[in-house]
Amino acid sequence: MQAKQAFVRNRLEQMIGTRFQVGDKLPSEPDMARELEVSRETFRAAVKLLEQEGKLRVKHGVGTFVVRPLPTIPSPLEKLFSIGSMIRSARLEEGESRMALREEGCPPETAKALGLAPGDPVIVLERIRTANGEPVAFSVNTLPKSLVGNLFSEADFSGSLLSYFKNKLGHKLVTVDSEIAVPLPTDRYVQQLVMNPNSTVLLMKQLHYDEGNRPLLYSLDYLRNDVFTFHIRRTL
Structure with missing residues (x-):
């Protein structure tokens, strides 16, 4: 058969x-x-x-x-790249189909990562990133409100969040701790990316540090597994 x-x-x-x-x-x-x-x-x-x-x-x-499948976007795990730069490196047209910005109390898992108390005010930025007009990534980014103040708004934000930290907030993010997980199919963010019943999505939980090793950004990056691939070289 x-x-x-x-x-x-x-x-x-x-x-x-x-x-x-x-x-x-x-x-x-x-x-x-x-x-x-x-x-x-x-x-x-x-x-x-x-x-x-x-x-x-x-x-x-x-x-x-x-259909015309998108080419895969390989990325080494030991290097820190923004989603936009990975899309552009594959010579695809980077885009953004939707963005949402809100202030809320910090949930316990995120608070622990950022060194905050549960319920402390944070800014949450949600973005759908596209490649050649097709959704390929959904990011949920959380920043301490004490860091951002009143600077952050949908009107003045676009492009790379890493560049925004450096140029607007005065903090260069240089290190990241990443955990790769497989989210449940029922995860509401997964549903934003599923193109067909057989699509799979990877979840990268990422904690970003600045040059002073201060944790300033916690990200949940949902990535289409048929588009993004990750590799690392291991030696004895």
Whole structure:
């Protein structure tokens, strides 16, 4: 069965770019299964493989469409890069589809990381980052209100948060502690990035320090795993 699925997957991949172009809708499942001389179950399994690879997108009740997958964005874990710089390094067009800014009491986990008391006032910035117009990252950034004061507003903020710290707040963030986790599919931030039922998302919990080793920024970065990849070189 797996051999047949792989065979059909390879046949379909050959058709993409020759017979079918980006944006094209594939013929119906029965017609394609008949043409490839396989069962509908085998054809459906092959389509699922290509959907996981980002080459096809299934819209239930509408059909299966050829899509152009975004290239992966590799990043070494030992280096500190902003999400925007990673997107640009892959020669993709960086964008931002939505931003929300609010003041609230600091939750316990974040307070512990930033050295605050639970309930202390913090500024929370939420951003959806896009690459070539497609959502690829959702960031939840928390800053102490005592650091920001009344400087932070949606009107005067754009671009790199690291640059904003340096140029507007006078603090250069130079070190970060990162934890990589797999968030639950029910996480409301994950839902902002899921492009199809097989999409996966990584969560990076990051605590940023300035040159005086003061923790000034706690970030939850949700990243599409089909776009962002991370690596580290380990030696004995």
